[in-house]
Amino acid sequence: MRLATWNVNSVRQRLQHLARFCTTAAPDVLCLQETKVRDADFPAHDLRDLGYVHQVVHGQKGYNGVAILSRIPFEGEGTETWCGRDDRRHAFVRLPGGIELHNFYVPSGGPVPDPERNEKFAHKLQFLTEMARWGRRGRTAGRRLVLMGDLNVAPLETDVWNHKKLLRSVGHTPVESEHLQRALGDSGLIDAARHFVPPGEHLYTWWGYRFPRSLEKNYGWRLDHVWVSAPLLPALHGFRVVKETRSWERPSDHVPVVIEVA
């Protein structure tokens, strides 16, 4: 079974790219973030035509929004809200074989990495704290679980193109990295990317629009993550960042991440 995650930065703007990606990479299940559309306007038919007839859609007008698209029937599905808000940032399904798949979109955190001065940064830290608590509740022990999505934190030095330069930039501050690593550690989940790509090697999934020629200069960040539980690790056979989508015409700033689970 092939699972993918992709922050598409508007599902309606990215339909051609989704068709191209799904035709070539052929994921069985695809987690989307930043769909930016209310459920009534979600392009369900276009995605059904690509073979993704099973869909969990959890969106809102203009911002946020997650969806899980699948060729494989779900055995269960749901959504959750976080930090006492109605933001659409989390959906999950149960797949055949008892695999629990969670799709997350963590808040970006605004421009200033100070929770006293920036409410969005405080919200981000609170979200990561709630994630750590959520993962701890015996949710992962002995279970076949995959957590994937745009977690909006690049926790390792090699997860950004210039560690020293970006230490005070939101997404790579020590407090965010600590929060993310705590959520990972407390959950007992394994960072699938770093299972395949050693921590000493640079690895990115996002190249910003605003920095001139960020892709050509490879000024990237690893913001999109896949975590798997220990019982699934023997079945985890492949990991790939599909960087080429970033050079397609009018791309998302994020690229897909794909794993294979036997």
Next chain:
DNA sequence: ATGGCTCTAACATAGAGA
């Protein structure tokens, strides 16, 4: 210290992304 670019909502520009 700031903005760079892209998208949405709604029709000119402002907010969000990270």
